Every structure is written in structure tokens, then in C-alpha cells.
Amino acid sequence: MTAERARLIIDVPAWVGEAAVAGRAFRDDQDKMALVIRLAGENVARGAGGPFGAAVFEIGSGKVVAAGVNRVVEASNCVLHAEMVALMFAQQRVGSFTLRSPGRPAHELVTSCEPCAMCLGATLWSGVTRLVIGAERDDAMAVGFEEGPVFSESYAYIAARGVETVRGVRREEAAALLRAYRDAGGIVYNPDARLPPRAR
């Protein structure tokens, strides 16, 4: 970087779009969670990133606005958790820094695993009014993933600011995916991770 503009490009692979074509309607929490778990599994199967998937939906119509998968290792970017990718692309699609706009549908974030501290903060900033969680924090920590400073007070805090949290949707299915990732020797990309050279 000298005096020129710096640029960072974030890509979501085409297969994510194929699975979650914007505007396709999903029926209920089970149906939406099935999608994001499928994205998480596909992400691992294709060697594209960690075992996490997320998507933003319109509440009511059930239409998917944007989907995301974990891109941390692939993109050398610790911010690119599945939830962050889904939220950023949803806002790009809607054309606003908040998904809460008068006269527009409310939105929800559906994630295959409980958000880490960063993603929970972004969930609040994003303007979604509902958060639907598959695997729990304990499921992620059990296979080695850090989740950061999230406490029960954190959920009370976002609830007081208009974000309802729903837990336990297809939890076992989502947690099984995390365990399968670990058992297959998947990279647990915490800050102190020491990756094999090929993964760099």
C-alpha cells in the first residue's frame, strides 16, 4: 500500500448461490436450517472452508436474501465467518447498512452454529430481528473452535434491542457436522493455529 486506494475482494463461491438462490422461499425454521447445514457440509466437502453456514431470510415470505459459508482460511481473513458473509451480502443486496427499514420486511439470520462474539455483535448491528441457531457454543468448543466473550447477558442485551433468539433447531445434525470435521482432521483456525504449509 502506497498512496493508492486499497481494495479487498470477498467472493462467495457459485455453488453457494446455486443452493440458495436469492428469492427462493423456505417454509420454516427446520427448512431454513437444513439449507445452512447443507451449505456448511458442502463447504467442507469442497475444501472451501470451515464447517459453518448461514443465511439471511425475509421474515414472513421466507425468501432467502443472501447466504454465506466460512471463508477464513481460504481468504486469509479472520472476519469471514459464515454469518458475517451472509450479513454483508444481504446488506449489499438490500442497499442499506441496516436490514430494519420502515415499510420493508423484517429479516432473520439462520446459522448452523451459535455465533461467536464477533458475529453476535454483527447480528445486532445488522438490523435482523431474529436469530436462529443450530449447534450450540458448547458443540463448537468441544471440537476446538473458540467462540469468544459471549455470556448469557449478551443475549439479554440483544433481546432488549429487538433481536429474538431461537435455539436448538436441528442441533444434533449441525453438531454432528462439527464432529465429523474434527474427526477428518479439519483445520481449527484459532488465532494460535499452526497450519501445515500447504494450507497457508
Added chain:
Amino acid sequence: MTAERARLIIDVPAWVGEAAVAGRAFRDDQDKMALVIRLAGENVARGAGGPFGAAVFEIGSGKVVAAGVNRVVEASNCVLHAEMVALMFAQQRVGSFTLRSPGRPAHELVTSCEPCAMCLGATLWSGVTRLVIGAERDDAMAVGFEEGPVFSESYAYIAARGVETVRGVRREEAAALLRAYRDAGGIVYNPDARLPPRAR
């Protein structure tokens, strides 16, 4: 988004690069904080975003690795707090999802204002080992900015995982900038913000 790859582009304006040319060395915390406060002020003066600036430095050499300013409203992206921009560009420059790598310098994040919940989470994931704060959470909340679910336990949590926090560096100067932004009618872009049409 149909079945094609989705892409999101994050730009840091050229003037940020001019102020914080990568590799330029800064002497101490005061000197580094002066830079990020200057970036925050410049961001407001140019109408480019909120009154926040941040940068990642190599510890020891004091070399700046990447700098960021708030781009939330401008980019329609709630994730683009100054800290997130600085961390993502620093990792792009280093070519890794973590700034902690054996045999490489350690890194620190210097921010004109205490990180929100999202940015504090990202601080931990980023691999920086030191966090230097100007204005405090209370200074930001006093002018209307939400900071999210951050508690004293949050700092204990990241300290236990190798991130030292230093507070109060040029706090008054940084807080005065926040107040000036509010007094000038600057946009406080919380999730429920109702922006005037021109700002959309």
C-alpha cells in the same frame, strides 16, 4: 444473485493510504493514536464515514501494516467499522488469517474508540496481542452510538487468551471528535437509524 459467484468489494480511500503508508514507523502509543484520530477526523471532514479510525502496527518496529476508517453508511455495510477494515487489510497484507505467526513480529490494534462487541471479537480472532484504546465506550454511547454486549468479563476473556488492553491514550482528544461529530449533526447509524433520503 442467481447461480453466479457473488462478489463484494471493500475499498479504503486513497487518502487513508497517504496518511498511513504501510511500513512507515511510529514511535509510541501517543504517536500511533494521533494517527488514527487524524484518520477519524479526516473521515468526517471528507464526508466519507463515521468518526472512527484504527490501524494495525508491528509491535517493536512500530511499522504500520494497515489502516482503516469507518465505512458503514458509505458502503451500506454494518461490518465496516474502522477496526474491522484495519484488521482485514492487515491480514490481506500479511497473507494469513492470523497475525500471530512463529518467527514473525507480533501485532497491535490501535483504535480511536473502544471496540464494540463485534470488533472486540474480531480483535481476538485477528491474532493481535495488544489493543490500544482512545475514547471509551461511555464516550461513544454519550453521543448515541451503540457499543453492543461488551462487559468487563469480555476483557478478562481476551486477556486470558493473550490480548493485552491499554486504555486512555489521548482519550479526551478522541472523545472531543465524537462530540464534534454529533454537534455537527453527523449520522448515528445504529440498526434503527432513519436516515434522510440523501444519505441512502
